[in-house]
Amino acid sequence: MSAQPLSDDEIRKTTCYMCACRCGIDVHLRSGEVRYIEGNRDHPVNRGVICAKGAAGIMQVTAPARLRAPLKRVGPRGSGAFEEISWDEALQIATGWLAKIRSEAPEKLAFFTGRDQSQSFTGWWAQAFGTPNFAAHGGFCSVNVATAGIMSIGGAFWEFGEPDWERAKILLLFGVAEDHDSNPIKRGLGAMKARGARVVSINPIRTGYNAVADEWLGITPGTDGLLILALVHELLIAGGIDLDYLARFTDAPCLLIPGEGPESGLYLRDAEGRVQVIDRRTGALAPFDGEGVDPDLRGGLAGHRTVFEALAERYLNPGHSAEAVADRVGIPAGQIRALAAELARVAFDEAIEIDQPWTDFRGHHHDRMIGRPVGFHAMRGIAAHSNGFQTARALHLLQMLLGAIETPGGLRFKPPYPKPLAAHPVPHFTATPGAPLKGPHLGFPRGPADLALLPDGSAARIDEAFTWENPFSAHGLMQRVIGNAHAGRPYKIDTLFLYMANMAWNSSMNPGEVARWLTDRDETGAYVIPHIILSDAYASETVAYADLVLPDTTYLERHDAISLLDRPIGRGDRLADSIRWPVLAPDRDVRPFQSVLIDLGARLGLPGFVTAEGAPAFKDYADYLVTHQRRPGIGVLAGWRGDGTEHGRGAPNPAQLDRYIENGGVFQAEIPPEAQFCKPWNRAWQDWAVKMGLQDKPQPYLFSLWCEPLRRFQLAAEGHGAQQPPDHLRLSLLGAMDPLPHWTAPQNTDTEAEYPLHALTQRPPAMYHSWGSMNAWLRQILGHNVLYIPKPVWRDIGFRAGDWARVISPHGAIEVAVAPMAALNPHTVWTWNAIGKRKGAWGLSQDAPEAEKGFLLNHLMHDLMPPDATGARVWNADPVTGQAAWFDLRVRIERIARRRFSLPRLPELSLKILRRRPA
Amino acid sequence: MRAVPSVILFTTLSGAGFGTLAAAGLGLGAGPGVWLAGYGLAGAGLIASGFHLAHPLRAPLAFRRWRTSWLSREAWAAVAALLVLAAPAASALIGGPELRFLGALGAGLCLATVVSTAMIYASLRAVPRWHHGSVPLTYLACAGTGGCFLTTAPGVTALACLALAVLLGAVFVLGDRRVAALGLTRGWATGLGSSGTVRSFELPRSGPSFITRELVERAAGAGSPLLRLLSLLLAGLAPAGLLLAGTPPAAALAVHLAGILLSRWLFFTEATHVAALFYRGDLTPSRP
Amino acid sequence: MSRTLVIDLDSCTGCHACTIACKGWQNANEDTRLPDAEAYGAAPFGAFLNRVHSYEVIADDTPARLIHYPRTCVHCENPPCVPVCPTGASHQTADGLVQIDAKRCMGCGLCAWACPYGARELDPVAGVMRKCTLCANRIDDPARPAEDRIPACVRACPTGARHFGDPTDAESPLGRLVAARGGFAPMPEFGTKPTSRYLPPRPKDRLGAGAVPTPLVPGGGLQVWLDKLLGRG
Ligand SMILES: Nc1nc2c(c(=O)[nH]1)N[C@H]1C(S)=C(S)[C@@H](COP(=O)(O)OP(=O)(O)OC[C@H]3O[C@@H](n4cnc5c(=O)[nH]c(N)nc54)[C@H](O)[C@@H]3O)O[C@H]1N2
Numbered sequence A: 001m002s003a004q005p006l007s008d009d010e011i012r013k014t015t016c017y018m019c020a021c022r023c024g025i026d027v028h029l030r031s032g033e034v035r036y037i038e039g040n041r042d043h044p045v046n047r048g049v050i051c052a053k054g055a056a057g058i059m060q061v062t063a064p065a066r067l068r069a070p071l072k073r074v075g076p077r078g079s080g081a082f083e084e085i086s087w088d089e090a091l092q093i094a095t096g097w098l099a100k101i102r103s104e105a106p107e108k109l110a111f112f113t114g115r116d117q118s119q120s121f122t123g124w125w126a127q128a129f130g131t132p133n134f135a136a137h138g139g140f141c142s143v144n145v146a147t148a149g150i151m152s153i154g155g156a157f158w159e160f161g162e163p164d165w166e167r168a169k170i171l172l173l174f175g176v177a178e179d180h181d182s183n184p185i186k187r188g189l190g191a192m193k194a195r196g197a198r199v200v201s202i203n204p205i206r207t208g209y210n211a212v213a214d215e216w217l218g219i220t221p222g223t224d225g226l227l228i229l230a231l232v233h234e235l236l237i238a239g240g241i242d243l244d245y246l247a248r249f250t251d252a253p254c255l256l257i258p259g260e261g262p263e264s265g266l267y268l269r270d271a272e273g274r275v276q277v278i279d280r281r282t283g284a285l286a287p288f289d290g291e292g293v294d295p296d297l298r299g300g301l302a303g304h305r306t307v308f309e310a311l312a313e314r315y316l317n318p319g320h321s322a323e324a325v326a327d328r329v330g331i332p333a334g335q336i337r338a339l340a341a342e343l344a345r346v347a348f349d350e351a352i353e354i355d356q357p358w359t360d361f362r363g364h365h366h367d368r369m370i371g372r373p374v375g376f377h378a379m380r381g382i383a384a385h386s387n388g389f390q391t392a393r394a395l396h397l398l399q400m401l402l403g404a405i406e407t408p409g410g411l412r413f414k415p416p417y418p419k420p421l422a423a424h425p426v427p428h429f430t431a432t433p434g435a436p437l438k439g440p441h442l443g444f445p446r447g448p449a450d451l452a453l454l455p456d457g458s459a460a461r462i463d464e465a466f467t468w469e470n471p472f473s474a475h476g477l478m479q480r481v482i483g484n485a486h487a488g489r490p491y492k493i494d495t496l497f498l499y500m501a502n503m504a505w506n507s508s509m510n511p512g513e514v515a516r517w518l519t520d521r522d523e524t525g526a527y528v529i530p531h532i533i534l535s536d537a538y539a540s541e542t543v544a545y546a547d548l549v550l551p552d553t554t555y556l557e558r559h560d561a562i563s564l565l566d567r568p569i570g571r572g573d574r575l576a577d578s579i580r581w582p583v584l585a586p587d588r589d590v591r592p593f594q595s596v597l598i599d600l601g602a603r604l605g606l607p608g609f610v611t612a613e614g615a616p617a618f619k620d621y622a623d624y625l626v627t628h629q630r631r632p633g634i635g636v637l638a639g640w641r642g643d644g645t646e647h648g649r650g651a652p653n654p655a656q657l658d659r660y661i662e663n664g665g666v667f668q669a670e671i672p673p674e675a676q677f678c679k680p681w682n683r684a685w686q687d688w689a690v691k692m693g694l695q696d697k698p699q700p701y702l703f704s705l706w707c708e709p710l711r712r713f714q715l716a717a718e719g720h721g722a723q724q725p726p727d728h729l730r731l732s733l734l735g736a737m738d739p740l741p742h743w744t745a746p747q748n749t750d751t752e753a754e755y756p757l758h759a760l761t762q763r764p765p766a767m768y769h770s771w772g773s774m775n776a777w778l779r780q781i782l783g784h785n786v787l788y789i790p791k792p793v794w795r796d797i798g799f800r801a802g803d804w805a806r807v808i809s810p811h812g813a814i815e816v817a818v819a820p821m822a823a824l825n826p827h828t829v830w831t832w833n834a835i836g837k838r839k840g841a842w843g844l845s846q847d848a849p850e851a852e853k854g855f856l857l858n859h860l861m862h863d864l865m866p867p868d869a870t871g872a873r874v875w876n877a878d879p880v881t882g883q884a885a886w887f888d889l890r891v892r893i894e895r896i897a898r899r900r901f902s903l904p905r906l907p908e909l910s911l912k913i914l915r916r917r918p919a
Numbered sequence B: 001m002r003a004v005p006s007v008i009l010f011t012t013l014s015g016a017g018f019g020t021l022a023a024a025g026l027g028l029g030a031g032p033g034v035w036l037a038g039y040g041l042a043g044a045g046l047i048a049s050g051f052h053l054a055h056p057l058r059a060p061l062a063f064r065r066w067r068t069s070w071l072s073r074e075a076w077a078a079v080a081a082l083l084v085l086a087a088p089a090a091s092a093l094i095g096g097p098e099l100r101f102l103g104a105l106g107a108g109l110c111l112a113t114v115v116s117t118a119m120i121y122a123s124l125r126a127v128p129r130w131h132h133g134s135v136p137l138t139y140l141a142c143a144g145t146g147g148c149f150l151t152t153a154p155g156v157t158a159l160a161c162l163a164l165a166v167l168l169g170a171v172f173v174l175g176d177r178r179v180a181a182l183g184l185t186r187g188w189a190t191g192l193g194s195s196g197t198v199r200s201f202e203l204p205r206s207g208p209s210f211i212t213r214e215l216v217e218r219a220a221g222a223g224s225p226l227l228r229l230l231s232l233l234l235a236g237l238a239p240a241g242l243l244l245a246g247t248p249p250a251a252a253l254a255v256h257l258a259g260i261l262l263s264r265w266l267f268f269t270e271a272t273h274v275a276a277l278f279y280r281g282d283l284t285p286s287r288p
Numbered sequence C: 001m002s003r004t005l006v007i008d009l010d011s012c013t014g015c016h017a018c019t020i021a022c023k024g025w026q027n028a029n030e031d032t033r034l035p036d037a038e039a040y041g042a043a044p045f046g047a048f049l050n051r052v053h054s055y056e057v058i059a060d061d062t063p064a065r066l067i068h069y070p071r072t073c074v075h076c077e078n079p080p081c082v083p084v085c086p087t088g089a090s091h092q093t094a095d096g097l098v099q100i101d102a103k104r105c106m107g108c109g110l111c112a113w114a115c116p117y118g119a120r121e122l123d124p125v126a127g128v129m130r131k132c133t134l135c136a137n138r139i140d141d142p143a144r145p146a147e148d149r150i151p152a153c154v155r156a157c158p159t160g161a162r163h164f165g166d167p168t169d170a171e172s173p174l175g176r177l178v179a180a181r182g183g184f185a186p187m188p189e190f191g192t193k194p195t196s197r198y199l200p201p202r203p204k205d206r207l208g209a210g211a212v213p214t215p216l217v218p219g220g221g222l223q224v225w226l227d228k229l230l231g232r233g
C-alpha cells in the first residue's frame, strides 16, 4: 500500500450545493481536476462531516446530463429537438420577448424559481422588472411551517431555527425525514445520543432519523394536530406549563376585545395602538412593553378575557383529551399521557440554568437563563397536509406552554431571526408598464386589505397567492403557475420563465397533465403558453418543454451567496453567511444564471441594473455580491465590509470575496453570551442585531398564542369591514382562520372508505430530488424505488415477494413494484421521492431502471380536489397558506403480477441537438 | 455462488482428464489415444480456468503461495503432473517402454491436483455446503470414474458409475441436512438476532453488485429434485446402462461428462456463502 | 495496538455517507481507483468497499424496529482471505492490516469467497480485487494533521456512528464505550477474530411505562383550575 497521499493537492474551500443544507466543503484538486470532496471542519453548518450527496459532488461536475450550450427549440415542444445557439443570440431572444412584455403588461411575465438560494437577488430582479408574478418554491414545499412559525413566534423550524442540540434532554421530531438542515440534524442526533438524551419520533414511517429515535409513535398521517392538542390538554390539566414564561414573553396576558363587534377578538389596544395587559404591580391596564410592567395572566378587566383564559377554556375541553383522540391518531391514550408527563418532567424537573444575567425589554433584570430542555423539530410531515398551518401553530403553542422556545435546551433561532411579523413586508403586486414594482412580492398580509386582489376582486397574481382562498401564501404558489397560465386564470401570460425547478416532472402534481398544458395549442395553432424560458444545468424532464434553455454552470463553477437576506445558515449561537466561488472553470459554453440575469437586467434597462448613463451597473454576479446595497451599509454579504474590518454594516469592500475565500468561504460571528437566548425579549440581542445590521432598531415582541391577522379574516367572514370574501368562502374562512390553533381533518378525509390508505413519499438520504439520478455513484444506491406496504395490508391482500400492485387514487392509477414493511403505520404506504424518471431524461440510457421501474406518486395527485356536490373544485392545499397537500394523498391498492416496467409510461424525452455549435 | 461456465468446465474436464491420466499412469489400459484424451481433457480444463481470471496474464503469479493456498497448490500439482507424465506419455506415443515409476508418480500428482481443486472449495468455511470432506471425496470419485471410461473394462466402469450415482445422491441429501443443521440465520450473521426476527428491509443498493452476483444470487434450479436426479442419471445411471448395453465407452463418457457438468452447476449454484445472509437471509436452496 | 473501525448501530441513520466518502477517497487514489461499469446505463455496476443495509427487527411485544447496518471489512486478526490468495496479492502488513497489492492480483476472486463478511469486491473495470484499506494512506500519513489521520468514512459520518481506534484498549474512550455498550464482533464462530466492533442498538420504545400527568383539580371547572394554577405561582 503506497497510495499517493492527497495531502499535496490544492484544496479550495467552498459551499456544497448537492442540497440546500449548504455545508462547507474542501474540494481537492489535482491538475485542475476535482479529485475528492470532503467536509470543511471549520464550517458552522457541518463541522467537517459530509453526506453521501455532498461526497458524490465530483460526479455531478462530470455527469453526461450537463447542458453544454444555450438551446433554441426547433421541433415541437416535448420533442427534445433543439439547436445550439450562441449566448448573444439567446440573450437577444430573451430580451426581445421580455422588453415587449415590460413595456406593455409586466404581469405577462411569470418568473418562478426553485430551491436556488438566491431569492433576494431573483426577487429584486423581478421587482425591478415590474411583474407581480414572482416566487420561489416554498408554496409547494413547506410554507405551512414557515408561515405558522413567523406568525406565531417570529421564526420557524424551516431553516429559521434549530433545536438546542447541546442541551436538549428530549427531542420530539414531527414528520422529518432528511430536511434541509440534514447534516446539522444528523450531527445533533449523534450528539444527543452520545449524551444519553432521548429522541421521540412522531412519524408514520420508521426510517432514517426516526429509526434511531428511542421512541416511535407511528402516527396516522394528518392527525398530528390532534396529538399535539391532546398533549396540550394533558399538560394544562396537570398544570405542567411555564406560567412565568407565558406571562412575560407571550401574548397570554394580552386582553381580547369581547362581543360581536368589528373588533371583537382583536387585542385591546390603547390610543397609541399598544397592546394592553393588566400590570400585576398596579392591577391596572398597561402597555405590554411598558417599563417594568409585570403582566397578569388572569387579566381581571371586567368583560375582557386574556388570551390565556381563552386558550385554557378551549383546550381544557375533554374533547381534546388523550382518550378522545387516541383512535384517530393511532396512538394509545396511555402513551399520549405518558409523553405529556415526560415532557413536563423534563421541562420542569430537569430544567437547566445558565449562569448568565440578562435584561429583558421591560427592563427586568434576570440573573440567570432558565431552560426547558425540550427540543422540537418539525417539517413536511406536518407541512404538506391541508391542515398543516394550524398543526404547526399547535406545535408552537405546545412549545410556548412549556417555555421551550429561545430558552436553553429548546428551539433556537438562527440569525437574522427572530424577526417579528411586523418586520416583514406586506405583498406588493401592482403592475405598471415600464415601471418596477413598489416593493417586494412576498410578505404577510396583516388583514384583508393586504390581499393581492385587483379592484374587481380578481387575483392580481397568476398563482392566485394572497387571495381569499389562501390569504397567507407567503411564499407564493409556484405549483399553480403552469395550470393557471394554461387556463388563462386569472389572466393569460406571455412568457413563463423558470429557474431550477423540474416543474414538468417531480415537482408538479399530475406531470402528465402538466406536459399537456405545456404543449397545448390554441385555435391558431400557437402554444397556449406562448414562450417558455428555462434555466437548468442538466437535461431534466423540463428542458424538453422549453423554447429557450439558458444552461447554468454547476455549483463548483460559479459565484453564489448564501446571504442573510435569504434563508440563513447561522446557528443558534452564531450568525453566518457564505459564498460559492468558481473552484473550477466550466469546460462548456455555459454561464452562471445570476450573471445572465444581470446581463438581461442591463439589456432591459431595469432600474438598479443600469447606471444613470444607462451602462450595466454590474459586471457580473460577483460584482453584484460585493457592490449591491439593500440599505446603506447593508449588502448581500455581512463579513469583511468597509475596509475589511467591519462586519454586518459597512461600505462595500471590493476585496470582500477574497476575504471570504481566505476564510474558507464563510463568515461567522458568535453571538455575545448575554444575547444567545431569549432573543426576542433580550436587550443585548436587540442591540447586537442592530449593530450587525439585522435590523435598524430594537424590535422586541411577544410570541403569539392568539393570531390576530387570522382573526381579522374571521371578522371579514362574519361580515365586518370593507373587504368582503365571496359568500361561498365565508364558512370555510370562519373555520380555517381560527386565531387559536385547531385541528380539522385533511380535506380528502371523506374519501376514506373508498381509498383507505395514506400514500406518502420520503426524501431518500442519498438523493436530492431529481438530480441525484444522473450521478453515477448515487444511482447505484437507489436506481429505482418500490412502494412499501404495511405488513397487515400485505397479508390481507395476499402479496408475495416480487409482486406488483396497481395503486389507485381519485385522480389516477399507477402500476409499481411493492415490498412489505413492518415498522410502518398500518394505514400508510410510501415510497422514496423523485426516483422515477421519464425515459430519455437526465442523460441516462433508454433502459435505465429509473425510467423502467422507478415511479412517482405525483401521477396520483391533482392540484384540485375532486368536484363537490355543486361541481366546484377547491385547491388541494391548505386554506390558510395554499401549501400543496402532497401528503393528503389517499389510495387503494390491488395485487397484480410482476411487470416489466412501471406505469404510466410517458413518451421518451431524449434531447436531440440537431445543430451543434463548434466548440 | 455464481455458477461460472469457465469454472464448471474447468472442474469437469480437468477432473476427467486427470482421472484418465492417472489411470494411464497406473498402466490401466495405456495407449496413445488414452494419453491424448487425458491431456486433451486436462488441458482444455486448464485453459477454461484461465477465462475465470480477470487478469489471466498474471496467472503465473499463482505459483507463489503454495504454502497456504490450495489454488496455488493446485497449480503446482497440475503442472507437475503434466510434466511428470510427459515422459510416459511420449514413450507410449512412440511405442517406448512403460516408465512405470514416473507413471505412478504422475498418477499420484493427478490425484493431488484433483484433491487440491476440491480443497479450494472445501477449505472455505464461509461456504458451509462446501466446507466438508465430502467435497474432495466427490471430486476424487468423479475424476476416478471419469478416468475409468477409456481405461477400464466396461463392467468395472459401470460399477464405478453406479457407485458414483449413490455417492452424489447421498451428498445432496446429507449436504442439505448439514447446512440446515447449522441453523445459520440473518440474526446470527448480523448479531441482531437476540432481540427479534431480523428481516431485510432495504439492500445497500437497488441494482446488482459483485457480492450479489458472486455470492448471493442462485439459479432458479437450485435445490430442484428433478435436476438433482437428472445429474445422477446422466453422471452415473445412464452411462452405466449404456456401457452394459455395449455402447462405445467414449459415447458413455460424453453422457457422463454432461452429468458431471450438471452436477457441478448444481454444486456452485446450490452452495451459498454466509455473506448471503446479509442479503437473502437463508442458505438452503429453495425447494418450490 | 490494533486500529480498527467501531460502528454504532444505535445512531446510524443509514445515510450512506460512509459508502460514498469511501468510494470517493479510494477513487481519488491511483492505486485503488474504483471505476464503474455502465455508469449511466441499465445496470450501473461498481465496487464499493462499504455498504449500508437496513433491517427490520420484529418482536412480539414492541413495535418493529429498523436498524441500519453498515458493512465493510471487519479487519480480522486471523483473516481467511489472506491464505487462500495464490499470488500473495492479499497480505497482512506488519501492523496487522489486510491489504491487496493490486499489481499482483490476478482477479481469481477466491479471497472474496473466503471472506465470510462479503467485504471484498472485484473492480469490474480494472479486474482486480478491492477491499477496505482502513484508509492506510490517511491514518499513517504524517503530512496530515493528527485529527485527520482517520479513515474517510469516519470523518464523513454525520452522526458520529463510526469510530476509529483500538477497542481493546480498556483505558481509551473508545475502549470504554465498547465495553459499556457491549460491542460485538459478527460471526465469532468463524475464528476470524475481527478487530472491529458493532455497538448494538440501545433498548427502545419504553414510553408508556412512565408516569401519567396528575390533574391539578380533579373534576374542577375552568375557574377552579385558574384559581389553583395562578394562585400557585
Ligand atoms: N437527501 C435529501 N435531502 C433533502 C431533500 C432531498 O430531496 N433529498 N429535499 C429537501 C427539500 S426541498 C425539503 S422540502 C426537505 C424536506 O424535508 P422533510 O420534511 O424531512 O421531507 P420529507 O421527506 O417530505 O419528509 C416528510 C416526513 O414526514 C412524514 N410524514 C408524512 N405525513 C406525516 C404526518 O401526517 N405526520 C407526521 N408526524 N409525519 C408525517 C414522512 O413519513 C416523512 O418522514 O428536505 C430537503 N432535504
Ligand SMILES: Nc1nc2c(c(=O)[nH]1)N[C@H]1C(S)=C(S)[C@@H](COP(=O)(O)OP(=O)(O)OC[C@H]3O[C@@H](n4cnc5c(=O)[nH]c(N)nc54)[C@H](O)[C@@H]3O)O[C@H]1N2
Binding pocket: A114, A115, A137, A140, A141, A142, A499, A500, A501, A502, A503, A506, A507, A508, A535, A536, A537, A538, A539, A540, A541, A542, A552, A553, A554, A555, A593, A761, A762, A768, A769, A770, A771, A833, A834, A857, A858, A886
Ligand atoms: N410526490 C412528491 N412530490 C414532491 C414532493 C414530495 O414530497 N412528494 N416534494 C416537493 C418539494 S418540497 C419540492 S422542494 C420539489 C422539488 O422539486 P424541484 O424543485 O423540481 O427539484 P429538482 O428535481 O431537484 O429540480 C430542480 C431543477 O434544478 C436543476 N438544477 C440543479 N442544479 C442546478 C443549477 O446549479 N442551476 C440551475 N439553473 N439548475 C439546476 C435540476 O437539473 C432540476 O431540473 O418537489 C416537490 N414534489
Ligand code: SF4
Binding pocket: A016, A017, A018, A019, A020, A021, A022, A023, A046, A049, A050, A051, A052, A053, A054, A055, A182, A183
Ligand atoms: S447535507 Fe450533504 S448535500 Fe447537503 S449541503 Fe451538506 S454535504 Fe452538501
Ligand code: SF4
Binding pocket: C084, C085, C086, C087, C088, C089, C090, C100, C104, C105, C106, C107, C108, C109, C110, C111, C112, C128, C129
Ligand atoms: S482475487 Fe486477487 S487478491 Fe484475491 S485471491 Fe485472487 S489473486 Fe488474490
Ligand code: SF4
Binding pocket: C072, C073, C074, C075, C076, C079, C080, C081, C082, C098, C114, C115, C116, C117, C118, C119, C120, C131, C192
Ligand atoms: S473481513 Fe474479510 S476481507 Fe476483511 S480481513 Fe476479514 S476476511 Fe479479510
Ligand code: SF4
Binding pocket: C021, C022, C023, C025, C026, C049, C050, C072, C131, C132, C133, C134, C135, C151, C152, C153, C154
Ligand atoms: S476505512 Fe477507508 S476504505 Fe475502509 S470503509 Fe472506511 S473509507 Fe472505506
Ligand code: SF4
Binding pocket: C007, C011, C012, C013, C014, C015, C016, C017, C018, C019, C052, C068, C070, C156, C157, C158, C159, C160, C161, C162
Ligand atoms: S455515514 Fe454514519 S450514519 Fe451514515 S450510514 Fe454510514 S455509519 Fe451510518
Ligand SMILES: [Mo]
Binding pocket: A140, A141, A142
Ligand atoms: Mo422542498
